[in-house]
Amino acid sequence: MNVMNAVFPSALHFDAGLPAFLALLLSFGTISLLLGALLIVLARLRSNRSSLETRIRELRSAYEKIETLSHERREFEEKFQAIFDNSPYSIAFNALDGTYLGANKAFLSRWGISREEALTRSVQDLAAVDNDERLRFIQMLERDGSFSNMETKISRPDGAVGYVLFSASLVSIGGLTSILSTAVDVTSLKEAEQSVKRWRQKFDLTTAAAKLTFYEYDVDNDVLSWSGSMLDVLGYNPQEMRGGLDVWTELLHPEDADRATALFEEALSQKKRYIIEYRLRRKDGSYADVFEYGQLFARTPDSPKRVLGIIQDVSETKRTEKALMQSEEKYRAIFNNAPIGIFRTSYDGRFLEANPTLARMLGYRDRDELLSSVESLETGIYPHPHTRRDMLEALLVSPGGIRREIEFKRKDGSPFYAVINASLQFDDSGRPAYLDGTIEDITTRRAAEERLRQSEEKFASIFRLSPDGIVLFGLDTQRIQDVNDAFVDLFGFSREELLGKTTIELGMYQTPAVRERLYELIHAKETIRDYELTAYRKSGEEIVCLLSCQLIDINGHPTVFAVIRDLREMKRMQQLMIQTEKMQSLGGLAAGMAHEINNPLGIIVQGVQNTTRRLDPFLEPNIEVARRHELDLHRLAMFLEERNIFRYLKGIRDAGERAADIVSNMLSFSRNSERTFSSNDLSAIASKALELAGKDFDLKKHYDFRRLNIVREYDPALPLVPCVGTEIEQVILNLVRNAAQAMARAGTESPALTLRTKRMQDWAVIEVEDNGPGIPKDELARIFEPFYTTKKIGEGTGLGLSVSYFIITNNHHGHLSASSREGRGAKFVISLPLGQDA
Known part of the structure; x- marks a missing residue:
């Protein structure tokens, strides 16, 4: 003890x-x-x-x-x-x-x-x-x-x-x-051992989780040693894998063997790091996708020349990538083949993505054309910009999603109706980022609903949609039962003034006899087609109409269904066609006269040139003749110079050449174009149009185009543009004459007209800008409509801008737009594609 x-x-x-x-x-x-x-x-x-x-x-x-x-x-x-x-x-x-x-x-x-x-x-x-x-x-x-x-x-x-x-x-x-x-x-040693053990456990855990296999290859002795997750990755025990490099090469997939060994040998020869992706055979015969990272280490006194490397099993990643790719392909197939339009747009109004169905809905060839063409959604696909703004306000209140029926417009401007489902997404900072959603074209459905509504309401839709005036009145009472809006607009009465009245009470006929004759025809034939008559509006204005009517039964009562077409525009068109025919005849006469004028002009110019040469005191023939007649040519030249004879001759020659140019331009403008596209200099075409417009003047109104301050801002780097030169010249001539006449009518002080040519991406642009009175907002939206004019009767037909619009948009696939600030001028912009086949 x-x-x-x-x-x-x-x-x-x-x-x-x-x-x-x-x-x-x-x-x-x-x-x-x-x-x-x-x-x-x-x-x-x-x-x-x-x-x-x-x-x-x-x-x-x-x-x-x-x-x-x-x-x-x-x-x-x-x-x-x-x-x-x-x-x-x-x-x-x-x-x-x-x-x-x-x-x-x-x-x-x-x-x-x-x-x-x-x-x-x-x-x-x-x-x-x-x-x-x-x-x-x-x-x-x-x-x-x-x-x-x-x-x-x-x-x-x-x-x-x-x-x-x-x-x-x-x-x-x-x-x-x-x-x-x-x-x-030995506490520190014990703690170090435990720390090493813990790190070893962490390392083993990380290695197992990442499926990492480590190897060391003794290059000089051809000895390959393995550690790490060899058993988990390939199913082999590291001891089974000991041997030379052939142990590794025998496991390579036949399709990867040559590439992998070549890269390994290249890394050995160049003493550099290497990364190889290939497949290794597992013990069960299947193959694992692996990444290998290796580094060659040179021989040292303590160690031989060796390669250390890591092999990582990426089979799961490969399967995930493949599954993701398949999922992406499925999504893309659904996205591309969905019967409804699918979109993603930025919050500020640009397309980020769209499927082909949506592109076709909007009238574009494909997705790429839609994304490249529509720069602003508010103006590109919505007829009214406020429509999108209203939708954004609703999404801010309900970002999870809204559903609305909205009118869209196609590439050609035609409308179509669709149901839009949209949701609002936000960025990391909580700001609105983009919109996701679908668009379903319900034009067909709406048409079917419209046809059903038309059937239910009988003639109500015909009344509203017909451009012709339609009226229903009882055969026995002769009183008006219903009229459409076109009838109201045609005769100038309100709907309330018309209902229950007779046409006699409204004073629509020249004489009662005309009305009685119509009723006789209805009783005799029950149908009248294309009967032309003259009627009167509420204001007393006389209108020429074409009447078609038929006797129908409505609820057991005989009722006259009459359609009245306004012939004033047709009559105006007939007059215009006659006038056009006259102009064509006049153009032919002008062309013939121009050819006849060219002959004496040629003689005049040639005579002036010959006279100038025969007065030259230095020409040998002139000297010889003057010596024979004892004439001093130098004194004669001094006399002619002092008396301004040479200046008069030069004036005659310049005037003749200018007249020849005018005649040449008139001939070029009056010729019928074959509409052959060719590469043209837009600046030259604009200058030519200005030269033609410069001959435009009116002595009675003291109007002269040449009094305008013309500013030319031509881009010298603008390439040649494929177009029909005479048609573009016609458009520019029409625009500059309209501008000049508007400034003259308004009495604009210091009138100025600016012509610009420039390039904007793949478009050639011509701008015609003036400092005149401008165009009122209510008229600006209608200026390209046929027969719409702000000029007095007899001064214009209302076809100039509509023809110009047709030439640019239809013939040349371009754009023609107008902008104006009242009292500060107007600007017309012509855009022509540079890539159009010439």
């Missing part, structure tokens, strides 16, 4: 001090022997006085030896004490009852006590291990007398847990059995 009480895990950082202790014991034994020898010598001195001298010398020698040994002992003790005290390991001596007999500084420092305090304490006071561990140590001491480097867990003075390598031995000091113990602190 005394041994049990003496054993303890002494402290932190102990080391075995047994060899030093044994040396100390040997020193003490030697001294004892020397003292015994000295006593023997003294005894002999007593018995043998005769050898005293000799014995004294021997004694002195022995004393000197003792002194030397004592000195060596003191040095040894000092060294031992220095080693004992300064050892980095804890060393302690204990009696068998557990009382401390001694301890070094490391021990005292670790426990935070002084040497005196340690000598008053026992092992039980400073116990740091549990009872089971203490019992195990006691058993080992009792059985073997010692044990060494036993790892054990201890509790430190501050409560922290540490680990030590503990050693203990039974020793005898001065005949007293004691326990010598040492302890080496």
